[in-house]
Amino acid sequence: MDIAVEGLSVAYAGRAVVSGVHLIAAAGEIAGLVGPNGSGKSSVLRTVYRHLRPAAGRVLVDGRDVWDLTPVQAARRVAALPQERTSDFELTVGDIVMMGRTPYKGPFSGEDATDRAVVAGVLERVGMGDARNRPFSALSGGERQRVLLARALAQDPEVLVLDEPTNHLDVLHQVELLALLREQRRTTLVSLHDLNAAASVCDRLHVLHRGRVVASGAPREVLTPELLREVFGVRAAVLDHPLTGDPLIAFDHHAPSPLTRGATP
Structure with missing residues (x-):
């Protein structure tokens, strides 16, 4: 199942934060969104999982606009791990994960053996298999992330x-x-701040800057020293990772930061 974002624009309080964005993730592909803070990554993703309705444009999942689907149809096709944290702190880990089974349940049906097996399996896959009965509120930030x-x-x-x-x-x-x-091989849209992680895990990258896509393609094609300087304001060299062969970005931490350049002590 593929994703195509076509001519997407998003506005908050009448101010455009994303304008004319086009991007794709082919079936089974991991497509990454990278860019500086405030570039529009989260806004784009929110339109895909129907948390934010676009001002213009379309989000197509396998050729269907996600906003034409019913909530249940959308939930069976698209699942999200947003930055916003759940407030269900009184629930157990198992209760939190069981919420993922909601799109497959009727209004008065409870959990069954299939649901319990799915929950146990996904908790094992994220390394939280022994935490099912722990309170969600007792988890560390990293553990909560894995549960979500x-x-x-x-x-x-x-x-x-x-x-x-x-x-x-x-x-x-x-x-x-x-x-x-990588093992999932589900069609995935992911935003990442860590450019080396993005270069390692993503098949395709879309670079956002000031609400627009300024580059798209394979990580090695996109993450050039010129783009890193123009979009992120950093001096860097792009090397081959000695273990994986992926692009490896070496930042010049001695160069002045654009945030501090010219500042008086």
Whole structure:
């Protein structure tokens, strides 16, 4: 199942934050959204999982506009891990993940053996298999992130939408989460601040800057020193990763930051 965002524009309080965005994720492909803070990444993703209605343009999932689907139809196709955190702190981990089964339940039907098996399976896959009965409120930030990913996977979606999924994760769990995304081979849209992680996990990158897509393509084609300087304001070299062969971005941490250049001490 593929995703196509066509001519997307988003506005808040009459101010355009995304204008004329076109991007795609082919079936089974991981497409990354990268860009500076405020470039519009989260706004684009919110339109895909129907949290924010676009001012113009369309979001197509397998050729159908997500806004023409019923909520249940949309939830069976698209699952999201947004940046906004759940407020269901009194629930257990199992309760949180079981919410992912809601699109498959009738109004008065309870959980069944299939639901329980799905929940147990996705918790194992995110490394939280022994936490089902723990209070969600007792978890660390990284553990909560993994539980919320499990909830998205419990929906058994055809499309995953992830907004900064590695936030709050230590290095080991970042690596494990990105490996899990690769193993899934579900059509995925993911925003990432870590450009090296994006270069490693994504088949395609879309670079947003000031609400517009300024570059799209394979990571090696997109992440050039020129683009990194113009969009992110940093001096960097793009090398080959010695272990994986992926593009590896080496930043010049001695160069003045655009935020501090010219500032008086």
